[in-house]
Amino acid sequence: GENVEQHPSTLSVQEGDSAVIKCTYSDSASNYFPWYKQELGKGPQLIIDIRSNVGEKKDQRIAVTLNKTAKHFSLHITETQPEDSAVYFCAASINGNQFYFGTGTSLTVIP
Amino acid sequence: NAGVMQNPRHLVRRRGQEARLRCSPMKGHSHVYWYRQLPEEGLKFMVYLQKENIIDESGMPKERFSAEFPKEGPSILRIQQVVRGDSAAYFCASSPPLLGNTEAFFGQGTRLTVV
Numbered sequence: 001g002e003n004v005e006q007h008p009s010t011l012s013v014q015e016g017d018s019a020v021i022k023c024t025y026s027d028s029a030s031n032y033f034p035w036y037k038q039e040l041g042k043g044p045q046l047i048i049d050i051r052s053n054v055g056e057k058k059d060q061r062i063a064v065t066l067n068k069t070a071k072h073f074s075l076h077i078t079e080t081q082p083e084d085s086a087v088y089f090c091a092a093s094i095n096g097n098q099f100y101f102g103t104g105t106s107l108t109v110i111p
Numbered sequence: 112n113a114g115v116m117q118n119p120r121h122l123v124r125r126r127g128q129e130a131r132l133r134c135s136p137m138k139g140h141s142h143v144y145w146y147r148q149l150p151e152e153g154l155k156f157m158v159y160l161q162k163e164n165i166i167d168e169s170g171m172p173k174e175r176f177s178a179e180f181p182k183e184g185p186s187i188l189r190i191q192q193v194v195r196g197d198s199a200a201y202f203c204a205s206s207p208p209l210l211g212n213t214e215a216f217f218g219q220g221t222r223l224t225v226v
Binding site for chain 1: 115117142144146152153154155156159166167169202204206213214215216217218219220
């Protein structure tokens with residue numbers, strides 16, 4: 001089955017700096033890659049996603065890149081703010097029939 | 112359009128009791144996924160259901176755990192004879208009945224505590 005690895009497990013950045021979280025996947029058939037943000041005591045919220053026919057997608061301060069050849073995808077958050085502090089999960093899916101999650105990255109933005 | 116609704120939000124059970132967790136998917140969604148999250152750990156897949164069918168239960172423990180998604184009503188995750196190790200947050204996600212890549216949206220979770 002699919003195996004998703006995520007790094008780093010914890011990340012601290014100064015407010016205003018950028019944060020990058022990286023994931024790799026093993027199954028070349030995976031074609032949908034969502035990212036979720038989970039705040040304490042809440043369920044994961046979808047923040048951005050990318051499909052295999054696209055190399056990059058951007059939504060305001062958040063961007064995701066996908067390298068199908070290398071089987072890795074990354075989340076980029078620019079101009080970080082304290083409210084960006086949360087746990088972020090990447091996931092890989094084949095046609096949305098199953099979602100395999102990374103182990104999460106705890107991001108702390110230091111004011 | 113309400114999001115994915117899970118209830119109860121918190122559930123306390125004594126060892127040996129049964130726990131029933133409910134998940135109402137978003138309107139129009141017919142795919143439901145259940146995940147378990149232990150403290151400070153990631154989301155572990157348990158089961159994937161469509162209406163009246165279990166599509167993939169490879170993440171479900173072989174004993175005591177079962178799930179259903181009937182034609183009418185919410186999806187139910189049932190844990191019989193709970194043990195302390197079952198204490199965790201259980202999340203449900205739903206997605207629409209479309210072929211191809213589709214987003215999955217999560218509920219707020221049910222936090223099960225076994226005492």
